[in-house]
Amino acid sequence: xxxxxxxxxxxxxxxxxxxxxxxxxxxxxxxxxxxxxxxxxxxxxxxxxxxxxxxxxxxxxxxxxxxxxxxxxxxxxxxxxxxxxxxxxxxxxxxxxxxxxxxxxxxxxxxxxxxxxxxxxxxxxxxxxxxxxxxxxxxxxxxxxxxxxxxxxxxxxxxxxxxxxxxxxxxxxxxxxxxxxxxxxxxxxxxxxxxxxx
Amino acid sequence: xxxxxxxxxxxxxxxxxxxxxxxxxxxxxxxxxxxxxxxxxxxxxxxxxxxxxxxxxxxxxxxxxxxxxxxxxxxxxxxxxxxxxxxxxxxxxxxxxxxxxxxxxxxxxxxxxxxxxxxxxxxxxxxxxxxxxxxxxxxxxxxxxxxxxxxxxxxxxxxxxxxxxxxxxxxxxxxxxxxxxxxxxxxxxxxxxxxxxx
Numbered sequence: 001x002x003x004x005x006x007x008x009x010x011x012x013x014x015x016x017x018x019x020x021x022x023x024x025x026x027x028x029x030x031x032x033x034x035x036x037x038x039x040x041x042x043x044x045x046x047x048x049x050x051x052x053x054x055x056x057x058x059x060x061x062x063x064x065x066x067x068x069x070x071x072x073x074x075x076x077x078x079x080x081x082x083x084x085x086x087x088x089x090x091x092x093x094x095x096x097x098x099x100x101x102x103x104x105x106x107x108x109x110x111x112x113x114x115x116x117x118x119x120x121x122x123x124x125x126x127x128x129x130x131x132x133x134x135x136x137x138x139x140x141x142x143x144x145x146x147x148x149x150x151x152x153x154x155x156x157x158x159x160x161x162x163x164x165x166x167x168x169x170x171x172x173x174x175x176x177x178x179x180x181x182x183x184x185x186x187x188x189x190x191x192x193x194x195x196x197x198x
Numbered sequence: 199x200x201x202x203x204x205x206x207x208x209x210x211x212x213x214x215x216x217x218x219x220x221x222x223x224x225x226x227x228x229x230x231x232x233x234x235x236x237x238x239x240x241x242x243x244x245x246x247x248x249x250x251x252x253x254x255x256x257x258x259x260x261x262x263x264x265x266x267x268x269x270x271x272x273x274x275x276x277x278x279x280x281x282x283x284x285x286x287x288x289x290x291x292x293x294x295x296x297x298x299x300x301x302x303x304x305x306x307x308x309x310x311x312x313x314x315x316x317x318x319x320x321x322x323x324x325x326x327x328x329x330x331x332x333x334x335x336x337x338x339x340x341x342x343x344x345x346x347x348x349x350x351x352x353x354x355x356x357x358x359x360x361x362x363x364x365x366x367x368x369x370x371x372x373x374x375x376x377x378x379x380x381x382x383x384x385x386x387x388x389x390x391x392x393x394x395x396x
Contacts, residue, residue, distance in 0.1 A: 105307050118369075122370065160359055160362030160366045161358055161359050162362070163365050164361035164365075165358045168361070171319050172327070
């Protein structure tokens with residue numbers, strides 16, 4: 001039988017290897033050569049997937065985003081209401097590995113001096129805020145979230161709070177247990193009064 | 199008359215020059231030589247203030263912290279209640295220059311690979327959480343903040359939210375106007391019901 005290669009799947013596996021590499025050794029160390037060593041593929045094979053180091057970094061960043069987007073999609077599929085889906089997605093994202101938070105911070109820092117990474121970070125932050133706002137609107141439509149909150153404002157606050165909580169957890173591990181707290185009190189604030197009835 | 203030099207004052211001026219340098223050129227560029235060029239002092243004079251590059255970076259980080267600590271002290275001195283002081287301090291900190299947020303993110307990233315910076319970041323984040331908690335307790339003592347909120351939990355949420363909002367403002371400048379929002383809704387949540395009466 002001919003061997004069928006799922007190129008998208010392999011690119012994601014390689015992107016995941018790039019994320020591990022960056023978490024361990026930092027962005028500067030993430031070269032095609034280092035990725036070859038990490039992934040077990042030759043630099044010749046890697047060239048089919050990434051056009052140089054910048055493209056490799058971009059795909060590592062897209063991979064971080066994809067992991068959380070999948071968590072959100074799972075929550076949306078499994079939970080009955082917008083409120084429950086929002087809560088499940090937040091809990092899943094806050095349980096993320098600390099290594100991912102480190103990689104994300106490295107990209108935040110890089111964005112200040114690398115315009116291509118800066119563009120990706122802006123696009124990513126806007127895409128997330130749109131997704132959170134959609135989920136809040138779904139909750140407003142099914143009456144699990146208060147109709148008098150502004151979905152876009154909640155989305156911005158949620159994005160900021162999740163970002164800050166992941167940073168706080170890195171520097172203050174004893175707070176990790178409490179890390180969901182701010183997000184949960186935010187949730188309580190937007191929860192519909194009807195939904196709180198038994 | 200003999201010339202009196204206020205060494206602490208000069209060290210702060212030099213630390214401020216280091217912050218400007220880092221904001222413009224990044225952490226790697228912040229050498230004693232570059233600081234000499236930025237500040238107009240010789241490297242010989244700078245050696246009296248900083249023991250090498252690591253010490254220079256540490257003082258730049260302490261300077262960022264000092265600026266916000268002074269804002270908090272001003273708010274505490276000027277405002278009549280703990281709630282008003284908390285609100286004034288938050289507003290002042292959120293109006294901070296975007297350049298400071300960039301420098302802070304550079305240090306966040308550096309903390310992953312530089313143990314000395316990591317220790318300073320942990321110490322700094324804990325010191326801030328203690329200061330916010332003290333201010334919340336002051337508000338609870340003067341009855342401007344609800345007695346049934348946990349001061350330490352509010353402090354953690356506030357630290358995370360301010361961190362995230364400063365990041366959000368960097369990547370989404372159109373949101374800057376709304377950037378105080380999350381902090382303000384958090385404030386509304388902890389405000390004493392008594393204090394809301396006219």
